[in-house]
Amino acid sequence: MRKGVFGILALATFLVFGGAACKNTVDPQQAALTKHVTLDYWRPFDGSDAFSKVIARYRSIHPNVTINYRQIRPEIYEEELIQAFAEDRGPDIFAVHNTWMRGYQSKLTAMPQNYSVSNIVPKGGLEGKTVTNVQEKKGLTPRQLQAQFVDVALENMLLPLDGSGREPDLATSGVYAVPLSVDTMMMFYNNDLVKTAGIAQPPTSWAGFQSAIEKVTSVDKDFKLIRPGAVIGTAENVPRASDLLSLIMMQAGAVMTDDFGFATFHKNPPGLDRATPPGIDALRFYIDFSLPVRKVYTWNALQPDGLEAFIRGQAAYMFGYSYQLPLIKARAPKLPIGIAPVPQQLPESPINIANFWLEGVSKKSESSTWAWDFLLFQSSADNVKYYLDSTQKPTALRALVDEQREDLFLGPFAEQVLTAKTWYRGKDGDTADAVMREMITLAKLAIEAGDESGFNKVIKNAVSKINQTVQ
Helix, strand or coil: HHHHHHHHHHHHHHHHHHHHHHHHCCCCHHHHHCCCCCEEEECCCHHHHHHHHHHHHHHHHHEEEEEEEEEEHHHHHHHHHHHHCCCCCCCCCCEEEHHCCCCCHHHECCCEEEEEEEEEECCCCCCCCEEEEEEEEEECHHHHHHHHHHHHHHHHHHHECCCCCCCCCCEEEECCEEECEEEEEEEEHHHHHHCCCCCCCCCCCCCHHHHHHHCCCCEEECCCCEEEEEEECCCCCCCCCHHHHHHHHHHHHHCECCCCCCCCCCCCCCCCCCCHHHHHHHHHHHCCCCCCCCCCCCCCCCCCCCHHHHHCCCCCCCEEEEHHHHHHHHCCCCCCCEEEECCCCCCCCCCEEEEEEEEEEEEECCHHHHHHHHHHHCCHHHHHHHHHHHHHHHCCCCCCHHHCCCCCCHHHHHHHHCEEEECCCCCCHHHHHHHHHHHHHHHHHHHHHHCCCHHHHHHHHHHHHHHHHCC
């Protein structure tokens, strides 16, 4: 009997201490990867409904991850972001404009080449049962990056690892952010106004655009605009004037920067010897639309904000992006708006301009691996559709271009995305934008004054100011 008691006690002791020993042998890597993670995600555009489906889908295989999405008003977004980082309360994931990328490089962590996460998978043979596994993953390879993203997206995703402003390449650069969409500048037009002027089709060339402007613009004998034809030619009341001017410069043949990101649009490209460089001709071409003495006079600085004028039906043409369309339709639901590709200098060799946001991971994030895993999941062809369908935005992925080409609304954007470009590679995109707009205004004043020397000085000063943001 006594022997039996000792046997029972020994068995109990083994169960208690043996069980504890087994519990302590849980794989520490798996324990770390299955702990709860919270990711804060900030953006200036798109409500939480645009991300709810992809977040739910991600959490279905990673239930230990919570993603808190926050939309911040665009006008205070960057200020809030910088202040939050300074106070160590910044988000794990945040949106970066394509012209901000180099300026934010020190705040971003590059896509990892190899990493581990946990995921839940069905347990074989047991209906409704699942098991948590540790999964070894790889970041996107150079070949995958080229195959998945359109050129302009990839060029802006990459930053040289040495922090310089030189042209990025796949061999010596890291992926610092991924886009969900790539927006390109389009030509919006008022169907009623252009039809009344006898214009049957949207112009496809700038020569055709000039002809259309002459038909649709109304000017009295004192050169007062009675009805503006198009929102173009000035700076402060033309939405994204710097983008529109840059587009015309690139189409004219200007090389906007050198290999290190310094502005060169004021020079002749290598191999070209012209009295006036194409970028300078493009600047004059743009300003002509605001000069009363020109046949193409159609707009001036006394007009209201160009977007407002278009919404009110006061202008026949405006150049803009898809993000502006919801506002136009909300403010003027009955406006007979048409959308067409921008005119081209050489229609057989189109050049377009892009303006878009990318999603990056904060260098201060304690969960950067999870943050990058979510971004790669979200930006894949299968999952990014949730965002694109909800927001009606044009794609950044090659695999979805043909599908969007068939869409009545997104078709024109999809047509342009493969030939879209950007050019600014400095650290302060907002300053560069302001300098380009200032150049338009001051160059116009110099032209009106017949001051050729002053005109050239304006351009030289603008290039110098932009290059100060590249160093």
